[in-house]
Amino acid sequence: MNKTGRNGGRGELLVLLEAAQSKSAHISRDTITELAESLDLSIGEVYGVASFYSFLSTKPQGRNIIRICKSLPCLLKHAQTIIDSVRQEIGILPGETTPDGRFSFELTNCIGACDKAPAMMVNSDVHGDLTPKKIAKVLQAYK
Amino acid sequence: MALLVTLNGTQVRGRPGQTILELAQENGVDIPTLCHHADLSPLGACRVCVVEVEGSRTLVGSCHTPIADGMVIHTHSPKVLESRRVIVELLLASHSGVCYMCDKANMCELRKIAAELDVGLPRFQVRKHYYPLEDVSPYIARDLTKCIMCRRCVRACNEVAKHDVFAIAYRGFDSKIVVDFDQPIDKEVCRDCGVCIPFCPTGALSQPRETKTEKKGKPLVVTS
Amino acid sequence: MPEKRVVLKNCGVIDPQDIASYLAADGFKALEKALKLHLKQVIDEVKASELRGRGGAGFPCGLKWEFASKAQGNEKYVICNADEGEVGTFKDRYILENDPFSLIEGIAIAGYAIGAKKAYIYLRAEYHFLLDLLQNAIAQAKKKGFLGHLDIEVREGAGAYVCGEESALMDSIEGKRGEVRYRPPFPPTSGLWGKPTIINNVETLTNIPRIILNGAEWFGKMGTEKSKGTKVFSVSGDVAKPGVYELVLGSPLRELVEKLAKAEKVKTVQIGGATGRIIPYAMIDASLSFESVLGAGAITVFDESRDIIDIVGKTMEFLAEESCGKCTPCREGTEVMVETMERLGRGEGLKKDIKVLEELAETMMLCSMCGLGQAAPIPVVDSLEHFRGEYENRIRQS
Numbered sequence: 001m002n003k004t005g006r007n008g009g010r011g012e013l014l015v016l017l018e019a020a021q022s023k024s025a026h027i028s029r030d031t032i033t034e035l036a037e038s039l040d041l042s043i044g045e046v047y048g049v050a051s052f053y054s055f056l057s058t059k060p061q062g063r064n065i066i067r068i069c070k071s072l073p074c075l076l077k078h079a080q081t082i083i084d085s086v087r088q089e090i091g092i093l094p095g096e097t098t099p100d101g102r103f104s105f106e107l108t109n110c111i112g113a114c115d116k117a118p119a120m121m122v123n124s125d126v127h128g129d130l131t132p133k134k135i136a137k138v139l140q141a142y143k
Numbered sequence: 144m145a146l147l148v149t150l151n152g153t154q155v156r157g158r159p160g161q162t163i164l165e166l167a168q169e170n171g172v173d174i175p176t177l178c179h180h181a182d183l184s185p186l187g188a189c190r191v192c193v194v195e196v197e198g199s200r201t202l203v204g205s206c207h208t209p210i211a212d213g214m215v216i217h218t219h220s221p222k223v224l225e226s227r228r229v230i231v232e233l234l235l236a237s238h239s240g241v242c243y244m245c246d247k248a249n250m251c252e253l254r255k256i257a258a259e260l261d262v263g264l265p266r267f268q269v270r271k272h273y274y275p276l277e278d279v280s281p282y283i284a285r286d287l288t289k290c291i292m293c294r295r296c297v298r299a300c301n302e303v304a305k306h307d308v309f310a311i312a313y314r315g316f317d318s319k320i321v322v323d324f325d326q327p328i329d330k331e332v333c334r335d336c337g338v339c340i341p342f343c344p345t346g347a348l349s350q351p352r353e354t355k356t357e358k359k360g361k362p363l364v365v366t367s
Numbered sequence: 368m369p370e371k372r373v374v375l376k377n378c379g380v381i382d383p384q385d386i387a388s389y390l391a392a393d394g395f396k397a398l399e400k401a402l403k404l405h406l407k408q409v410i411d412e413v414k415a416s417e418l419r420g421r422g423g424a425g426f427p428c429g430l431k432w433e434f435a436s437k438a439q440g441n442e443k444y445v446i447c448n449a450d451e452g453e454v455g456t457f458k459d460r461y462i463l464e465n466d467p468f469s470l471i472e473g474i475a476i477a478g479y480a481i482g483a484k485k486a487y488i489y490l491r492a493e494y495h496f497l498l499d500l501l502q503n504a505i506a507q508a509k510k511k512g513f514l515g516h517l518d519i520e521v522r523e524g525a526g527a528y529v530c531g532e533e534s535a536l537m538d539s540i541e542g543k544r545g546e547v548r549y550r551p552p553f554p555p556t557s558g559l560w561g562k563p564t565i566i567n568n569v570e571t572l573t574n575i576p577r578i579i580l581n582g583a584e585w586f587g588k589m590g591t592e593k594s595k596g597t598k599v600f601s602v603s604g605d606v607a608k609p610g611v612y613e614l615v616l617g618s619p620l621r622e623l624v625e626k627l628a629k630a631e632k633v634k635t636v637q638i639g640g641a642t643g644r645i646i647p648y649a650m651i652d653a654s655l656s657f658e659s660v661l662g663a664g665a666i667t668v669f670d671e672s673r674d675i676i677d678i679v680g681k682t683m684e685f686l687a688e689e690s691c692g693k694c695t696p697c698r699e700g701t702e703v704m705v706e707t708m709e710r711l712g713r714g715e716g717l718k719k720d721i722k723v724l725e726e727l728a729e730t731m732m733l734c735s736m737c738g739l740g741q742a743a744p745i746p747v748v749d750s751l752e753h754f755r756g757e758y759e760n761r762i763r764q765s
Contacts (some may be wrong), residue, residue, distance in 0.1 A: 011560075013542030018525055029324060043323045044310030051312040051325075052544040052691075055492045055526030058324075071454045072637075072681050073603040073667055109528060109685055110640075111493040112457040114603035114667075115610045124495035187549035188693050190734045201741060202733045207549045222733070229730035233699035266723050267703045268710070292698070311544065311692075314527070316702040318692035 010039055017050055025061045025104075032058075054108070062097045062104035064142040066090075067121040070107040073114035082118045083107065085132040089139060102143070149215040163194055163205035167218055174218050175227065175256045177234075177344055178293035179206040183302055189293055190230050191256065194218045202226055228260050236265035237272055237316075240289035240346055247346030253291060274319075277327040281351060282335060285328050290320060290347040296339040304338035370627070371589070373597045374573050375613045378465035383500060386507040389468040395513050397576035401476045402516075409480040410436055413575065415583035417595045422448055422531070422568030423639060423663040424738060431565050434555035435481040438563035445477045445486035445517075446559065446566040448536060452491055452528035453640030454685060455665035458599040459569035461611040463490075463497050466573070467504035471519065473572030475508070476579060478517035481565055486519045489536050492526045528689035532737050533566040535691060546691045547737040568663070570599050590616035594656035598664055602628040604637075605670035614655065621651045624668055632671045635753070637678070640665040641685045642742035645678070645749040675754040676761055680708035682746045690739065697740030700731040704747060716762035725751065 013035065020031045027050050036046045050056050068074075068083050087093060090103050097104040113119035116128020127138050145156040150170055157166045162185070167174050178189035185207040193202035197215035202223060210216075217223060235257060242254060249255075257263075274287035297309040297320060308330055312321040322328045340348045372378070381388040389395070401409045414429030435443060447470065451459040462470065474486050490498065498521060505519050527545045529535045534548035537559045558564025574596060578586050587595050594616035600623055603609045607629035614623060620638070624630045633648045638655075639662020646653065646660065653659050669678060687701035704727070707720055728744030735741045751758060 010542045011540070014525060014539060015522070015542070018523060021525075032324070042307040042310060044312070044321050045307065047321065047324050048310040048312040049542070049544050052314050053492075053525030053527050054314075055524075071685060072678065073455050073609075075681065076604050076667075076669070076673070108493075108526075109688060110452065110454040110456075112451055112460045112491070114455050114457055114601065117603060117609070121493065126493075126496060185549075187736060188695070190695050190736070193734050201735075204549055204736075209551065225726070226730045226734050229727060230695050230734060233695055233703065233727075236703065237699055266719060267699075267727070269699065269703045269706050292692070292695075311546075313692070314544075315687060315690040315692040316698055318698070 010041065013039060013041070013046065013049055014053075017046075017056055021056050025063065025065075026057045026059060029058075060097075062101050064102060064123055065104045065106065065121075066139075067106045067108040067111070068094075069109070069111045069113065069117070069119050071110035071114075073110070074117040074119060077117035079118040081132050082120065082130050082135065085135040086120075086139075089135050103139075146210055146212045146214075148210050148213070151216070151218055157210045159209075161210050163196075163203070163208050163210055163214075163216055164192055166210050167194075167205065167216075172218050174205050175259065176206060177252060177256065177291065178295060180295050180298075180342060183295060183298040183342070186294055186298070189234075189291070191227055193223060193226055193230075195220050195223050224260070228262050231257050231260055231262045232265040232267060234291050235262065236267040236269045238289060238291060238345075239271040239273055240286075245289070245346040246349050246352075247289075251346060252344035275327075278351060279327050280329040280333060282337060283328060283333055283340060284349050284351045286347055286349075287319065289345045291345055292318060292320070293344060294320070295342040295344065296320060296348055299339040299342040304336050306332045306336065308332055309339070370612055371597055371615050372613050373577055373589070374462065374469075374570055374599050375466070375611070376577075377469060378461065381466060381468070383465055383467055384503065386468060386504070386511060389466075390511075393580065394468055395472055395508075395511075397579035398472050398475050398479075398513055401479055401579050406436065406480050406482065409476065409579065412579060412583050413480070416578045416586040417583075417593075418571065418574055418578060418586070419594065419657060420568055421570035421574070421598065421663065423453065423642075425657045425661070428567065428571055431555055431567070432477065432480050434553070435563045435565045438556050440563055441482075442562045443481050443483040444559045444562060444564040445474055445481065445483045446533075446536065446540070446564060447474055447486065447488040447572055448531060448533065448566055448568050449494065450489050450491045450524050450531040450536060451494075451569070451663075452531045452689075453642070453663050453665050454682070455603050455637070455640050455667040456601050456663055457603075458601045458611050458664050460494055460497070461601075462569055462573055462599070463494065463501060467501050468508065469573045469576055470569055471504055471508050472513070473575035474519060475514060475517055476575050477565060477567065477572060481563070483565075484517060486517055487540055487559075488519065488521045489524060489530070489540060490521055491524045491531075495523065498523065527691075528685075529691045529737075529739055532739055534737065536566065537564065544691070546693045547739070549736055570664070591654070591656050591658060593658050594661070598655060598661065600655070600664045600666050602666045602668065604668040605633070605673070606630040606668050616661075617654050617656045619651075620646075620653050620655055620660070620666075623655065623666060624651065628666075628668065630668045630670070633668055634671045634673055635669045635675065635678070637667040637669070637682075637746070638662050638665070640667070641682045642739060642745055645675075645746050645753065647753040675750050675757045676708060676711050679746045679750045680705070680712050683708050683743075686739070686743045690743075694734075694736040694740060696731045696735045697737075697743060700727055700735075700740070701743050703727060704744070711758060711761040714761050714763065716758065718762060720762065721751065721755075721758055
């Protein structure tokens with residue numbers, strides 16, 4: 001492995017971090033340490049990359065991640081009522097994880113579903129044209 | 144092959160590959176810099192060294208822009224000076240160091256440039272960066288409240304000391320120079336090196352204060 | 368001018384899962400034609416079409432290709448920018464969902480033209496649900512023997528708007544933080560891993576097969592003097608029919624907003640997302656073109672009930688959150704603007720605020736390192752020009 005190499009080297013860092021994120025719902029310190037060693041990078045360098053991207057998390061997260069879009073096209077279509085409904089449904093605030101580890105709740109920037117506003121992502125599924133009434137049913141599918 | 148460049152109205156000769164900053168320095172024109180350091184690779188992040196190049200929509204960073212034949216450069220036009228002032232003002236607005244309590248005092252490059260550009264109290268209202276003082280290491284003290292993200296320490300550590308202790312983490316206004324998992328600096332590799340300390344333009348990096356040594360001289364007595 | 372489906376001609380017509388339906392719609396005929404031409408002829412055709420980048424910046428596509436083609440070195444790259452992150456934009460998603468094959472054909476032609484053996488599609492994390500579809504389309508094209516000269520790999524983003532900026536995008540593919548680079552050097556000379564690279568938007572590349580197959584002359588008949596062809600728009604906000612519409616360049620904004628998307632009582636339209644222009648209803652007859660207003664095709668409509676200070680405040684919040692943080696004007700400037708807009712929103716503006724905002728905007732536009740920072744103050748500048756009264760009303764009178 002070399003530091004600047006294209007294959008298997010540094011160029012794979014983001015891919016490897018993404019893989020770790022999807023496998024264990026976060027990037028642990030052990031993972032960062034291992035990646036730093038195998039790619040011959042400093043821990044800080046790997047941590048710096050992991051902390052840059054908003055879909056990567058260095059803190060443990062729930063089994064399912066809810067991301068409600070808070071950008072203007074969704075806000076115009078009452079995204080706030082969706083945020084409130086999710087909050088009531090799962091009993092936590094944005095930035096938190098339910099005690100049973102089922103959901104993490106986040107607000108996110110434009111997800112490119114403005115034609116179906118208000119919209120949210122649960123894991124990588126996009127749910128659009130939401131109404132407060134639909135929330136419970138949508139979330140039911142995620143255990 | 145010499146390149147002909149007009150620098151502040153005067154025709155000068157430069158070499159291919161030379162930056163605008165290098166050409167200016169060679170010709171006795173003083174352009175302020177913060178993130179730039181002659182011993183480090185260029186970064187272009189602070190934008191204090193911007194200059195006007197005729198035909199360019201924006202100002203350009205002089206520390207990283209190579210000269211070209213026929214280039215017409217203004218290093219101190221009103222537009223340039225105003226922009227530099229605003230940039231320094233921005234840096235001061237979120238900087239929470241208090242100059243009269245800072246060890247860097249008159250050695251501080253930010254303070255020096257602010258004075259030269261006639262920047263006083265910043266007009267911008269923005270939250271300040273507050274971080275706890277890192278004084279666990281006996282070899283280096285770090286006060287990130289004074290950091291202006293010039294990354295000279297990161298490059299000095301990587302390129303000069305070859306230690307890779309520092310890295311950049313987070314994003315935007317929250318970006319920060321970190322060690323490992325964003326821990327207070329106290330690493331084996333940091334002992335006795337100290338290479339980065341003189342590279343810091345502000346008081347963010349310093350040698351820990353020796354408080355136990357005896358100070359000679361009379362105690363300060365104020366009499367009316 | 369009515370809707371005209373050139374880029375979107377296959378959307379809703381073919382089966383995006385099945386290459387056979389694409390082949391039945393003249394699929395890969397442009398590539399076959401291009402491969403019989405000298406690469407210079409391909410570039411000349413693209414140059415002659417005067418196709419300009421559809422990602423927002425509008426750089427002439429053929430020129431970009433020519434620079435990369437002439438650059439030294441055997442190792443060159445094509446990158447398709449599918450990191451569609453601009454607020455209110457979803458037209459690339461629509462293209463990817465409905466016609467991934469046209470994009471792949473465009474990439475294959477680009478690869479041949481500049482002499483690249485490797486191409487990347489940088490797909491934003493939010494579009495992860497399209498990954499299988501895209502990879503399936505690549506696999507089918509490969510199986511049919513269309514990608515003998517070029518390996519196409521999909522790389523995923525991880526949630527960072529700034530990675531839609533070409534230099535940040537390249538750093539991200541290189542496994543780094545998505546921070547911008549200073550230029551020069553420009554990507555066609557020194558891009559991904561320092562090698563000559565072209566970076567084109569999804570829509571730009573989807574135009575390529577049409578241009579090669581029908582010719583530059585056909586393409587040049589559409590549009591205005593400096594804006595040839597069509598543009599795909601994403602319309603959202605206060606409209607009855609949000610969605611994706613393709614119009615000939617130079618069409619009036621009114622047609623898109625009122626006639627097609629059925630907006631009523633429009634107060635203002637944001638064109639080009641967070642870094643786009645904010646124009647008042649009085650300018651609704653503006654032409655959608657590079658000469659006038661365009662951006663990447665995001666059209667967000669706000670009706671008369673909306674508050675400008677709130678719109679601009681939310682926009683600045685987005686930009687501050689998404690600034691990479693490398694250069695001072697963008698990192699600090701967007702944050703100052705957020706705080707100022709918040710204060711104005713509470714009706715606690717200071718008398719100096721407007722002047723300070725204007726001076727700050729000027730410096731951000733002149734000195735930021737990339738297009739994001741340079742364009743970040745546009746919402747403030749435009750709204751101050753057209754809706755100054757709303758700012759003045761929020762200044763504390765005491």
